[in-house]
Amino acid sequence: MEAIKVLAKILTNILTALYEPFGFSLLLSFFAMFFYLYAYEPSAAGKGWKNAIVTWYQKFKESVFFRKLFLLTFVTSMILFRTLLNRNLWLNPLSDVMGGWGIWETKNGEQVLITECIENVIMMVPFSAVVMWTFGEKIGNGWKKILWYSGKIAFIFSISIEMLQLLLRLGTFQLSDIFYNTVGGVLGGLLYCVAMKVRKRL
Structure with missing residues (x-):
């Protein structure tokens, strides 16, 4: 029963985390890719908003890297919404530096189920996998290298979020x-490695 209770809470929290920022993240990613076009396609995208939209659509349709970058921007904005953009102000952000390691906490003499540690693991899996998928050609195919880079990128990204918090x-x-x-x-890097091996075999 406890395992079912934990899984139910994790699933509810994940679905809520996906549902709340979905529209905002999609819109933010859409506009963010306009900045990418203005930086790398100024001759086509910088001739009015109609040309910019047409260029965006053509680029999305023709360029695999553009689609990967759009997905990466979307996943990143979802995480930022969860960790920074939709958070309440805290009087003392250092009040629980060593907390959050387990799934049970004692509050007012009662055991309370906390699933943040599991959610933190799950949250970074798609981010790391999409980063590896987007920049896989630059990183290489070696699984040790992929795991090293995926862990390092997640570590740096996580520290950046915590420092901003x-x-x-x-x-x-x-x-x-x-x-x-x-x-x-x-784990996201490992998932990417498995997906690439399965793709090669197919």
Whole structure:
């Protein structure tokens, strides 16, 4: 029963985390890719908003890298919404630096189910996998190299988020978040390796 309870809460939290920022992240990614076009396709995208939209559509239709970058922007914005953009202000972000390691916490003498550690792992898996998928040609095909880069990228991204939470007082700074996010990043790299091997065999 406890396992079912944990899984149900994790599933509910994940679906909520996906549902709430979906429209915002999609719109943000759409506009973010306009900046990419203005940087790399100024001759086509910089001739009015109609030409910009046509160029965006053509680029999305023709360029695999553009679609990968759009998906990466979407996943990143979903994570930022969850960790920074939709957080309440905290009086003391350092109030629980060593917390968040387990799934049970004692509050007012009662055991309360906390699934943030598992969610932190799951959250970084798609991010790391999409990063590897987007820049896989530059990183290489060696699984050790992929796992190293996926863990390092997730670690740096996680520290950046935690430092911003600390500076902006959005949420609490926790070492467990960095650890679990890094684990999720490595798992994302592993998922990418498995997907590439399956793709080659097919």
